[in-house]
Amino acid sequence: MTPASLSGGPEPAARAAVVSVPVGATRRAWWRTHSAQRYVFGYTLLAPAALYVLLLVGAPFVFSLWLAVSDANVSDPVARFIGLENFRSAWEMETFWIAFQNSVVFLVVAAIFKSVLGTSLAFLLLQQFKGKKLIRGLVVIPFTLPIAISVLSWKWMYDSQFSVINWALSRAGLIGGYGSPDWPIWLGQPHLALAACIAVNVWRTFPFSAIVLLAGFTAVPLEVLDAAKVDGCTFMQRFRHVVVPMIFPILMIGFLFDTVFTLSDLSVVYLLTQGGPGNASKILPVLAYQVGIQAGNLGRGAAIALFLVPLLFPALFLVLRNLKRREW
Amino acid sequence: MTGVVQAVAPPRTKRQKELRRHLLVYAGLAPFVLIAVFPIYWMLITAFKQEPDLYRMDNIPFWFNLPPTLKNFEILFYQTNYGAWIVNTMTISAWVALITLLTAVPAGYALARLRLPGAENIGITIFLTYLVPAIILFLPLSRVIATLGLQDSWWALVVVYPTFTVPFCTWLMMGFFKTVPMEMEEAARVDGCGQLGALVRVVLPVSLPGVLTSVIFAFTLSMQDFLYGLAFVSPGDQKPVPVGVPTELIRGDVFFWGSLMGAALLVGLPVAILYNFFLDRFIQGITGGVVK
Numbered sequence: 298m299t300p301a302s303l304s305g306g307p308e309p310a311a312r313a314a315v316v317s318v319p320v321g322a323t324r325r326a327w328w329r330t331h332s333a334q335r336y337v338f339g340y341t342l343l344a345p346a347a348l349y350v351l352l353l354v355g356a357p358f359v360f361s362l363w364l365a366v367s368d369a370n371v372s373d374p375v376a377r378f379i380g381l382e383n384f385r386s387a388w389e390m391e392t393f394w395i396a397f398q399n400s401v402v403f404l405v406v407a408a409i410f411k412s413v414l415g416t417s418l419a420f421l422l423l424q425q426f427k428g429k430k431l432i433r434g435l436v437v438i439p440f441t442l443p444i445a446i447s448v449l450s451w452k453w454m455y456d457s458q459f460s461v462i463n464w465a466l467s468r469a470g471l472i473g474g475y476g477s478p479d480w481p482i483w484l485g486q487p488h489l490a491l492a493a494c495i496a497v498n499v500w501r502t503f504p505f506s507a508i509v510l511l512a513g514f515t516a517v518p519l520e521v522l523d524a525a526k527v528d529g530c531t532f533m534q535r536f537r538h539v540v541v542p543m544i545f546p547i548l549m550i551g552f553l554f555d556t557v558f559t560l561s562d563l564s565v566v567y568l569l570t571q572g573g574p575g576n577a578s579k580i581l582p583v584l585a586y587q588v589g590i591q592a593g594n595l596g597r598g599a600a601i602a603l604f605l606v607p608l609l610f611p612a613l614f615l616v617l618r619n620l621k622r623r624e625w
Numbered sequence: 626m627t628g629v630v631q632a633v634a635p636p637r638t639k640r641q642k643e644l645r646r647h648l649l650v651y652a653g654l655a656p657f658v659l660i661a662v663f664p665i666y667w668m669l670i671t672a673f674k675q676e677p678d679l680y681r682m683d684n685i686p687f688w689f690n691l692p693p694t695l696k697n698f699e700i701l702f703y704q705t706n707y708g709a710w711i712v713n714t715m716t717i718s719a720w721v722a723l724i725t726l727l728t729a730v731p732a733g734y735a736l737a738r739l740r741l742p743g744a745e746n747i748g749i750t751i752f753l754t755y756l757v758p759a760i761i762l763f764l765p766l767s768r769v770i771a772t773l774g775l776q777d778s779w780w781a782l783v784v785v786y787p788t789f790t791v792p793f794c795t796w797l798m799m800g801f802f803k804t805v806p807m808e809m810e811e812a813a814r815v816d817g818c819g820q821l822g823a824l825v826r827v828v829l830p831v832s833l834p835g836v837l838t839s840v841i842f843a844f845t846l847s848m849q850d851f852l853y854g855l856a857f858v859s860p861g862d863q864k865p866v867p868v869g870v871p872t873e874l875i876r877g878d879v880f881f882w883g884s885l886m887g888a889a890l891l892v893g894l895p896v897a898i899l900y901n902f903f904l905d906r907f908i909q910g911i912t913g914g915v916v917k
Binding site: 334335336338339340342343345346347349350353354355356357358360361364414417418421422424426427432434435436437438439440441442443444445446447448449450451453454459461464475500504508509512550551554557558560561562563564567568581582585586589590595598599602603605606609612613 | 646647650651653654657658660661662664665667668671679680682686724727728729731732734735736739740741742747751753754756757758759760761762763764765766767768769784785787788791792795820821845848849851852855856866867868870871880882885886889890892893894896897898900901904905908909911
């Protein structure tokens with residue numbers, strides 16, 4: 298369908314003109330014209346949603362900028378402007394840099410595992426086989442289960458003494474029994490704790506990567522691939538020059554969404570380790586929560602959270618560009 | 626018998642080939658299914674195990690070594706606020722769904738169908754707010770909640786959850802309304818319906834699947850939240866399930882793993898299954914209709 302026929306083309310206006318001729322189209326006031334009424338109706342329908350978003354997302358976002366440059370805290374409701382003091386003190390906090398580094402490590406390592414697992418799974422699900430629907434349904438459960446709930450399962454599996462993972466490793470002879478020096482305490486040892494949290498994030502989101510990729514693959518029309526085949530393209534050439542460019546936009550979007558959600562999610566780390574032991578698995582969202590809510594220092598908490606913006610901004614920009622290109 | 630086998634020999638090799646391909650695919654998928662499902666299986670079996678059965682390292686833990694029990698669920702319903710959390714969760718989600726419907730459906734319609742100036746940019750802007758993470762908004766929103774006097778009640782969540790369901794569902798409904806043929810509305814207008822009449826009597830009924838999808842997402846997306854519930858609601862009996870279970874059932878170092886897992890699964894599993902059916906719509910939504 299052409300855009301004209303989708304949006305109704307010129308007919309409604311023409312019809313309106315026919316209907317309104319006896320009334321005298323030229324003498325009507327502007328607000329009674331067909332399109333003015335349509336605009337009023339349209340913006341009225343739009344208003345509730347727009348107001349909600351403006352008041353509860355837009356305004357708070359601006360307000361968080363103000364909090365970040367004020368000395369607001371929970372006990373004292375009157376906030377004063379203190380410039381970039383909060384950012385400076387965050388900058389000088391050792392914990393901040395640990396959390397920053399952990400956040401970046403978390404994001405990058407998780408992304409690598411997710412893309413490898415997600416791509417392999419997507420290729421497998423691309424095959425035709427019996428029971429595909431069921432298997433697909435099972436594999437995506439980690440993504441659809443509410444995160445705060447599935448983390449509990451992991452907390453139990455990472456138990457210091459009764460961990461089922463350790464039980465299996467121990468039975469397989471890879472580690473000694475409980476109490477032996479190579480018995481891993483997943484959430485209690487600095488490097489293991491961060492790795493354990495990353496593993497949960499990978500577990501939760503690799504199905505998402507796979508499904509997004511799959512959606513991309515199925516968007517590539519078979520005729521195009523066949524045409525390329527007829528023209529003598531090898532498999533790699535078809536992949537490189539046909540499939541990749543066609544699925545690139547959707548891959549980008551999936552990747553960016555995942556970046557936003559991974560960077561800003563605190564539930565995995567908060568529920569598993571609270572950022573511990575020490576600060577070994579602390580990431581920026583957890584730090585922002587601890588400073589802003591638990592310590593009551595709203596200003597500094599907001600400043601720490603805002604440090605995520607430069608990390609998120611490229612993501613937002615690219616999504617925006619991509620959405621602009623969608624068919625209207 | 627042998628004669629028959631010989632006669633169908635060529636198709637059989639084809640079938641063997643097919644069988645081998647199937648086996649290969651299954652073998653490839655097996656580890657993925659195992660990784661994905663094991664934690665859920667582990668929750669399920671833990672929920673029905675007797676307490677001593679959880680702490681025996683000499684037995685194989687993957688099955689019951691003592692007879693299964695419902696005691697963990699009894700504890701949950703008689704000794705904790707679990708029942709209240711379920712009611713809270715359902716009530717919160719219902720309110721969120723209602724608010725989402727009343728705002729997102731008209732907005733999606735207006736942006737998709739009425740050729741408003743700037744509709745495209747408004748639509749994208751609303752959708753992008755879905756990407757503003759909770760971690761940036763929760764501190765300023767805590768002030769908003771305090772000003773409204775809603776701190777320490779689940780009503781706080783009714784106010785904040787639409788901050789992500791409204792943008793997402795508006796976007797979803799926009800895509801949905803675009804697929805409804807314009808002619809239907811025009812016919813209704815010709816038949817004497819007003820603008821609102823055409824929407825309510827003609828377009829909405831055929832868009833019911835889309836409206837239903839929005840309701841489902843209002844529910845499932847609300848259930849995915851943890852941060853807002855953690856930050857805004859502290860009284861034990863006001864929490865929704867995903868927040869109440871990890872924060873109230875874990876006290877100090879004593880873990881009632883059986884009850885914990887039961888509590889998590891009883892609500893988590895239905896949500897996961899429901900979400901499962903609508904996952905493709907979610908992906909379609911966030912990829913902005915790149916995939917048709």
